[in-house]
Amino acid sequence: MFTQISRQLLDWYQIHARNLPWRKEESAPYAVLVSEIMLQQTRVETVIPYYQRWMERFPTLESLAQASLEEVLRYWEGLGYYSRAKNLHRTAQILVQTYRGEFPQHVEHLRKLPGIGDYTAAAIASIAFGQKVAAIDGNVRRVLSRLFLISEPLSLPETQKKLKSLAVQCLPAEQVGDYNQALMDLGALICLPRSPKCLQCPLSVLCRAYQNNQQNDIPVKAKKKSLPSVIVTAAIIRKGDTVLLAKRPLGSLLGGLWEFPGGKVEHDERLPECLKREILEELGVRIEVGNHFGTYHHAYTHFKVTLHAFEAIIQDSQIPHPIEAEEIRWIPIPSLDKFPMGKIDRLIARELVERKDGHGKFMV
DNA sequence: GACACGTGGTC
DNA sequence: TGACCAAGTGT
Structure with a gap:
């Protein structure tokens, strides 16, 4: 046999x-x-x-x-x-x-x-x-x-x-x-x-x-749980021809990849408030939230996410610091493609390049 | 042992 | 739309 x-x-x-x-x-x-x-x-x-x-x-x-x-x-x-x-x-x-x-x-x-x-x-x-x-x-x-x-x-x-x-x-x-x-x-x-x-x-x-005509019944697999959903916000903060990106900590989800900074919406929180809080926690600076840039949906292995991106400016020329991120950097928009990113952030980055002559509220 | 960890395709 | 799947590993 x-x-x-x-x-x-x-x-x-x-x-x-x-x-x-x-x-x-x-x-x-x-x-x-x-x-x-x-x-x-x-x-x-x-x-x-x-x-x-x-x-x-x-x-x-x-x-x-x-x-x-x-x-x-x-x-x-x-x-x-x-x-x-x-x-x-x-x-x-x-x-x-x-x-x-x-x-x-x-x-x-x-x-x-x-x-x-x-x-x-x-x-x-x-x-x-x-x-x-x-x-x-x-x-x-x-x-x-x-x-x-x-x-x-x-x-x-x-x-x-x-x-x-x-x-x-x-x-x-x-x-x-x-x-x-x-x-x-x-x-x-x-x-x-x-x-x-x-x-x-x-x-x-x-x-x-x-x-035994059982090829469709085997193998027997365990059922998977349905995926929880989270809502997150992200900030597009520009300075001249550059935009602020944060490198995610190694070992975390998308570890080592770059992202537009932001984070999870807490219960009953409004989106701009969420973004202000997250940027203060992550970068140590207060921001003013501007135009809605886009909404993105994505499913990871163990949860689903809806991301709301907003344009934003840092108040009073404060200097952002990498508090939770591995590193932060002002990246020239044409150079965004050199930095590794996950799916959603790459989409945002590409739209940023395409819209470079758009008319956002805080465009310089 | 259960859970975290991406993305794109299919039904 | 949502669930499931596709050459698994690390904690």
């Missing part, structure tokens, strides 16, 4: 493997590292253009290790989960400094590097170094839970153990990297979360879920 699975899968992969940029380069460890980190919780189609730009700018471990975090984040902007970029940058520096630029080949060592967990360690070890280890991601969980008709919720630790044990037993003696990628490609192309294409599946004869 186990031997049949890996044989069928490897045969299928020979014909149907996706032609992905990081599979062209003889699986150089650095290419595998970069692609695997980018692919965490992120679709292949999203990753491809980012991967290509990244490899042009940071073609080697050394080039990445030497780059500034600021530039690294700028290249990562839009991919989300920005701690991945910080960890990847840090990992490159560790590999250069303490491993002399050589990748460790075993999971236990890879696992210790920042941003590399169980899945990624196994993926690198198997794809780049041919180690016989199981790389278990969301695709693999789905494929194996159907193949072996695992009816218990995937969230349970017991189920995870069972899955891991089965995954290890399925491993072929050779071509483990191809086998792991085959399993993931099967999950991405055939064994889809909804409406799996069982008629095209090389494993359908062996699949217990399909044989």
Whole structure:
């Protein structure tokens, strides 16, 4: 049974493997590292253009290790989960400094590097170094839970153990990297979360879920909670051709990215009052709130936000200070695109550039 | 073990 | 519109 699975899968992969940029380069460890980190919780189609730009700018471990975090984040902007970029940058520096630029080949060592967990360690070890280890991601969980008709919720630790044990037993003696990628490609192309294409599946004869017509009921997943909503305000404070930006603290949401300063509306608070309070708390200066600039909606993983942006001026030539921010800076509007930002702030920045000849109340 | 951590696409 | 999903990791 186990031997049949890996044989069928490897045969299928020979014909149907996706032609992905990081599979062209003889699986150089650095290419595998970069692609695997980018692919965490992120679709292949999203990753491809980012991967290509990244490899042009940071073609080697050394080039990445030497780059500034600021530039690294700028290249990562839009991919989300920005701690991945910080960890990847840090990992490159560790590999250069303490491993002399050589990748460790075993999971236990890879696992210790920042941003590399169980899945990624196994993926690198198997794809780049041919180690016989199981790389278990969301695709693999789905494929194996159907193949072996695992009816218990995937969230349970017991189920995870069972899955891991089965995954290890399925491993072929050779071509483990191809086998792991085959399993993931099967999950991405055939064994889809909804409406799996069982008629095209090389494993359908062996699949217990399909044989019992339960492929649509498995895997069993826990329900997700609905997302809370918050309302926030942000200030567009100009001085000449520049605008005031704050760098978010590392380790927080969008950590290390730049934003228009502001914060959450408290219960029953009016928007201008919120903004005045937030700017006083964050920058230590009193402002006058001017024109409404725009309203933006965005959904993060664990909450939804509505952001109201206003133009504002600082009273009496007071000097703002970074009280809660990592750093603050007056940025020339044409240079805004050099600073890494999250989705909403990038939208505001772009509108600012486009509206540079607009007629805001406080335009200089 | 639960929760924080982004974004874009789909139904 | 809203819920769910997509190659997980760190705390």
